Amino acid sequence: MFLSKRIHLMFFCFAFALSISAQEKSKAIALKDILQSLERQHHVSFNYINNEIVSLKIIPPKKHLSLNKKIDYLEKKTNLSFENLDNKFINVFSNNTLDSKTICGYVFSKQDNSPLENVNIQLDNGSGTSTNKNGYFELKKEESTDLLISYIGFSTKKNLVSDLPNKNCLKIYLEVEVSQLNNIITNSFLTSGISKIIDGTFEIKPKRLGILPGLIEPDILQTMLQIPGIYSVDESISSINVRGGTHDQNLFLWNGIKMYQTGHFFGLISAFNPNLAHTISITKNGSSAFYGESVSSVVDISSNPNKFEKNNFSAGINMINADIYSRFNISKKGFLEIAGRKSISDFVQTPTYKQYYNKAFQNTSITNFSNNQNVDYSSDEKFNFYDITVKYSQKIGQKDNLIFDFITISDLLKVFQTARINNTIQSENNILYQKNYGGNLSWKRNWNTKNSSKFNFYTSSYELDAEKNKIQDNLIVRQENKVLENGFKLENNHILNSKLTFNNGYQLNEISTTNLDEVNGPIFYRKIKEVLRTHALIVEGKYNDTISKIYLNIGLRLNYIEQFKKYLFEPRLQFNYAITNHFNLALLGEFKSQYCYQVIDLQKDYFGIEKRRWILANNTTIPIQKSKQASISFSYSQNNWLFTLENFYKKVIGINSSSQGFQNQLEFVKINGDYEVLGMEMLAQKKINHFITWLSYTYNKNNYHFPNLEQPVFPNNFKLDHSISWAGIYERKNLKIALGSKWYSGKPETTPISSIINSSNPSNPKIDYNTPNNKVLDDFFQVNFSTTYKWESLNEIQYKLGFSVLNVFNRKNEINEYYRINTITNSIEDVKTFSLKRTPNLSFRITY
Structure with missing residues (x-):
């Protein structure tokens, strides 16, 4: 009887252990799905290279944890680096050592830390590439001395290749304000506050x-x-x-x-x-x-x-x-x-x-009225x-x-x-x-980082009236x-x-x-009224x-x-x-x-x-x-x-x-x-x-x-x-x-x-x-x-x-x-x- 109870207890423990193991294994899901869930929960955006995370599956962090604790948990489980930028953008980096002949990096806007897509990355020997939607790029060093980073609406940045690290990826921030100077031919035309722009304006x-x-x-x-x-x-x-x-x-x-x-x-x-x-x-x-x-x-x-x-x-x-x-x-x-x-x-x-x-x-007739008048004139x-x-x-x-x-x-x-x-x-x-x-009612919509629209409804009324009473x-x-x-x-x-x-x-x-x-x-x-209606495609x-x-x-x-x-x-x-x-x-x-x-x-x-x-x-x-x-x-x-x-x-x-x-x-x-x-x-x-x-x-x-x-x-x-x-x-x-x-x-x-x-x-x-x-x-x-x-x-x-x-x-x-x-x-x-x-x-x- 006693032996029978011991066998039943051991069987129960073994079954429970298998059940726990099965439950833990079933909870492991794709890291990409976890990141997308966190984006919805905490209203943030993760920037990552899809190839680096596509094969990773882990148990999701507990929902009651704070965002920072969840990030710490993900770093331990994945061996990836997570950089939190103002609780808005989180950049995910691989800790793997890169080839000494390869340059990689992420390009962000310094204004809001958002990743910049299609940034022009070019070495002075002519070879180059551009960033993806996460702001990421890879480029072979070759025999060059300068790396130029340029993007429309932002300042052009230059880095010496010899100063670039071989480990991890660069994090490059482009400035909006300084970039406008690139489009200015003359910053003080006649005096401060007047500029001549590259388009002749x-x-x-x-x-x-x-x-x-x-x-x-x-x-x-x-x-x-x-x-x-x-x-x-x-x-x-x-x-x-x-x-x-x-x-x-x-x-x-x-x-x-x-x-x-x-x-x-x-x-x-x-x-x-x-x-x-x-x-x-x-x-x-x-x-x-x-x-x-x-x-x-x-x-x-x-x-x-x-x-x-x-x-x-x-x-x-x-x-x-x-x-x-x-x-x-x-x-x-x-x-x-x-x-x-x-x-x-x-x-x-x-x-x-x-x-x-x-x-x-x-x-004018206002002043001509007084011409050749005597001293009794008044106005x-x-x-x-x-x-x-x-x-x-x-x-x-x-x-x-x-x-x-x-x-x-x-x-x-x-x-x-x-x-x-x-x-x-x-x-x-x-x-x-x-x-x-x-009056003018204007609505501007930024559909995404590359497309925007602006709608204007306006009216203008002008009136000139004169009345002369002799x-x-x-x-x-x-x-x-x-x-x-x-x-x-x-x-x-x-x-x-x-x-x-x-x-x-x-x-x-x-x-x-x-x-x-x-x-x-x-x-x-005599009263003449005329109306014209025009359409324009631009x-x-x-x-x-x-x-x-x-x-x-x-x-x-x-x-x-x-x-x-x-x-x-x-x-x-x-x-x-x-x-x-x-x-x-x-x-x-x-x-x-x-x-x-x-x-x-x-x-x-x-x-x-x-x-x-x-x-x-x-x-x-x-x-x-x-x-x-x-x-x-x-x-x-x-x-x-x-x-x-x-x-x-x-x-x-x-x-x-x-x-x-x-x-x-x-x-x-x-x-x-x-x-x-x-x-x-x-x-x-x-x-x-x-x-x-x-x-x-x-x-x-x-x-x-x-x-x-x-x-x-x-x-x-x-x-x-x-x-x-x-x-x-x-x-x-x-x-x-x-x-x-x-x-x-x-x-x-x-x-x-x-x-x-x-x-x-x-x-x-x-x-x-x-x-x-x-x-x-x-x-x-x-x-x-x-x-x-x-x-x-x-x-x-x-x-x-x-x-x-x-x-x-x-x-x-x-x-x-x-x-x-x-x-x-x-x-x-x-x-x-x-x-x-x-x-x-x-x-x-x-x-x-």
Whole structure:
């Protein structure tokens, strides 16, 4: 009996042992499955070589253990190394000793420690490979000395082969921020904060901007005027000319919204808050195929920050306006940004305001009303402007980002004038209102490390209204110009490998313009509304080899205009080759088109202050404007010297004479033609410690061609044969000083043949002119000065004081001249317009 019990007990123990052994064996599963389970449990990502773990099976760690203890358990059971990077990425390495002739490694982004796929790994003898999706690579050493690691969007890294270990694998981290410098030809162009990029674009960072002559704030468009080839013949930033083009031929975008109003004070101040924008990209030629609707330059203003910032607030005031800026985080992944600016003329009219007012309104119906009046003349003027911008940004998960932008710009002028003429009181009440508002909803989706998409829904509305009320005659004249644009844009980006990217997209635009003219006596009413809808397909391929130093971007934009059933092909080209480490060659070219632009019906429209109104092409009497442009440039940079030389050719066809601002025999003629520009731009710049000095020179040969005229070829209204600018800038710690000058030959004018009025038609007397633009005005010369000083209190509040003087020597520069008939004296009157007189400005800003 006892023996029987012992046998049963031994059998039970043996069976239990077998059961335990079987259970342990059954619990052993593939390591890959264990890692995938841990990824779901702890929201991490394991990076490994599949061949190293495919044959391993172990019992999974207990679920209640922490992530670190589970990793320790796996290391003991597998003899592998596990590197935990911020509990996000865990790299799995083999502990096996590699062949002494083999190099292996993992490449990660230093920004987020994520593995980088398709990184270009190359030895200096030409052999190379690329990383897999886990960032891993293997390469034979051979007889080489240098290992180059390059990846688009990241800095190129170099390692000496002799310094590489033979055991384990390399862990290489590439930096994003430094990598951007590889695409920069010049990091301080004219001053700090302005760079020239490898694709020919000028990039301005207002928050990093140094100082420029005459500027104490980073005014976007005033800064733009410092770049060679960009100027304004009448000192107005509402009349910016890029290589001979008119202002409306430039495309101005604010966070994807097309802006139809760009200036306050009718062109003397930029309409964009200088304390808001993070990046301004300016392209004179060779623009991306994603930009349409312009035949001249592209100015893309983006206030999207590249990184998450802390809460901040700032406020400032100068002798024209006051502004506030606030940015605060509403969550870990979202922030709200608000900025506003308003003129202070409602409270005080400073000397700066008075000089601006005199410049903006000279020789308009506002000032002409007072001409030849007696001492009883009086005027009550009210002028103010404001702009407001709002941004809301929200990251959704790891792959999505939603951004909403809103902007509104407004200028209002009210002038009430009275005068006693022949014992009769004459009075006028003039109101001029100009505004532009827009909104943009943007959603960006990163599908994976190589593919992303961006969707934009945007709207822009522009309105210009004027009303003149001659009270004693009960005569009311109204004028109105409106533009409404709505659109959708899709952009897809694909990284094919470390050198090649492919982009494609689609854009839908609908633009409507309305023009109204109304008079109550005699009754006259005219209202014209036009609508155009366009579609665009975009493809673009970029090749960027940081080793061979070749950059190539080829794009194609296919436009289709519904109303005209017309297709337009627009190829684009950007090519840059670094011949040496210091010498660059660039080729740029583009075909572009534009079907919404400005014309002038009468020089007295909108009181002569803002004479231009937006219209749409009709493909007959008002053609689509088309441009083609090509340029070749060279740049040399070494030992803090910079030399640039660019030769360009530009031709724009389909221009209408009413868009060119003629004030001669062509003022009331509406014919179509083209203009052709051949020019050269040069810059020499030297930096010595804290001092930068530069000298630029621009030459333009710019002529119109109107085939229906008796003399079809003559100089362009915006032609400046020669232009020279110089500046000396000193920046050290918190003190910045800039002194500069600009000189250019006078713009063309048309003179009368005789001082006697042609009265052959008594009902329509006229002036007999010489051939168009037969003469040029006197040379323009101006010296400007500015300085700023910044300091910080113990509680980290930052203060900034600025002072500037425009036209230091108070030179009287004539910027325009035309002729008109004076009906009172029955003679030809010579009318001249002059630049700003000496104009000081003072600013103060506080930031915390």
